Amino acid sequence: xxxxxxAQTEISVVEKEDVTLDCVYETRDTTYYLFWxxxxxxxxxxxxxxxxxxxxxxxxxxxxxxxxxxxxxxxNFTITASQVVDSAVYFCALSGMGxxxxxxxxKGITLSVRP
Amino acid sequence: xxxxxxxxxxxxxxxxxxxxxxxxxxxxxxxxxxYRQDPGQGLRLIYYSQIVNDFQKGDIAEGxxxxxxxxxxxxxxxxxxxxxxxxxxxxASSIFQGAGNQPQHFGDGTRLSIL
Numbered sequence: 001x002x003x004x005x006x007a008q009t010e011i012s013v014v015e016k017e018d019v020t021l022d023c024v025y026e027t028r029d030t031t032y033y034l035f036w037x038x039x040x041x042x043x044x045x046x047x048x049x050x051x052x053x054x055x056x057x058x059x060x061x062x063x064x065x066x067x068x069x070x071x072x073x074x075x076n077f078t079i080t081a082s083q084v085v086d087s088a089v090y091f092c093a094l095s096g097m098g099x100x101x102x103x104x105x106x107k108g109i110t111l112s113v114r115p
Numbered sequence: 116x117x118x119x120x121x122x123x124x125x126x127x128x129x130x131x132x133x134x135x136x137x138x139x140x141x142x143x144x145x146x147x148x149x150y151r152q153d154p155g156q157g158l159r160l161i162y163y164s165q166i167v168n169d170f171q172k173g174d175i176a177e178g179x180x181x182x183x184x185x186x187x188x189x190x191x192x193x194x195x196x197x198x199x200x201x202x203x204x205x206x207a208s209s210i211f212q213g214a215g216n217q218p219q220h221f222g223d224g225t226r227l228s229i230l
Contacts, residue, residue: 009155033216045158045205045221052216091157101215102173107157 002027004094006106013082014114021077021109023092029053032096034068034075035103039089051075082113117142121206121222127230128193128200136191136225138206145211147189148219151175152203161204164189165211193227201228 003026013019025034036048049059051068059066063080079086092106119140128134140147146165150158160173164183178197183189189208193200203226207219 031215035218037221043203043205043224043226045207045219047218047220050216050218095215097215102160102163103158103219105157105159107155 002029002032002094002096002104004092004104004106006092006109008109009107010110010112012112012114015084016081017113018078018080019082019111019113021079021090021092021111023075023077023106025073025075025092025094027094027096029096032094035093035095036066036075036077037091037093039091039108041088045091048077079111082111084113084115087111087113119206119208119220119222121204121225123225124223126225126227128227129230131195133192133194134227136193136204136206136227138189138191138222139187140189140206140208140220141187142208142220143186144208144220145186146209146217147183148207148209149173149179149181149189149191150205150207152205152224158205161191203227 005024032053034051037045039045056068065078067076089108089110091108093103095101095103122137148163149161152158159175161179162181164170167186170181170183180192203224205224206222209217209219
C-alpha cells in the first residue's frame with residue numbers, strides 16, 4: 001500500500017523567513033510520482049510540481065525549491081523568504097502505476113505567514 | 116479559460132435527503148475524480164471515472180453514487196445512506212488515468228452541511 005506522511009500539521013512563520021515542509025512516502029513501486037499541491041483559502045488545489053522516481057535532481061522555481069531523496073523516501077518543499085500570500089494548506093501526494101496510479105495524499109500542512 | 120466548475124459552492128442537506136453536486140470540465144480530460152476533505156484528514160477518493168459510461172469506487176464510496184454520461188460532466192450524489200456527509204467535496208480531472216504521472220486539476224469545491 002502507498003502512504004504519505006506529513007508529520008507537521010501547522011507551521012507559523014514571520015514574513016521573509018524560510019520554511020521547509022516535510023514529506024515522507026512509502027511505496028513498493030519502482031516507478032512512482034510525487035506531487036505537491038497548494039490549497040489557498042479559496043479551496044481549490046493548485047498543482048505545484050511533479051517529480052518521477054528516476055529523477056532525483058532538485059528543482060528550484062523562484063522562491064520555491066524541492067529536495068527529493070530516494071534514500072530517505074522524502075520529498076521536502078522549501079519556501080524561501082516567505083510571504084503572506086504563501087499562507088495555505090500544502091499537500092504532498094504520491095501515485096504509482098496501474099492499480100496504484102491513483103493519488104494518495106498526505107494530511108496536509110497548514111502554513112501561516114504573519115506580516 | 117479552461118477549467119473545472121463545481122456548483123453549488125455551498126449546499127445544505129436535510130435528514131433523509133439526497134443531494135447532487137455538479138462538476139463540469141472543459142479541459143477535454145478523460146479522467147475525473149471526486150474527493151472528500153475533512154479537517155486535518157487530507158483528501159480521500161470517493162469515485163473516479165476513466166472514460167464515459169465507466170466509473171470505479173474509491174476508498175470511501177459507501178453512501179455516494181456517480182454517473183458519467185458525458186465526458187465533460189461527473190455529478191456526485193450524496194445519498195441519505197451517507198450518515199456523516201458534512202465535508203468539503205472536491206472534483207478533479209486529468210488527461211487520463213492509469214499512468215500515474217498526470218497531475219490532476221481541481222475545482223473550487225462544494226461545502227456540504229447538514230441542516
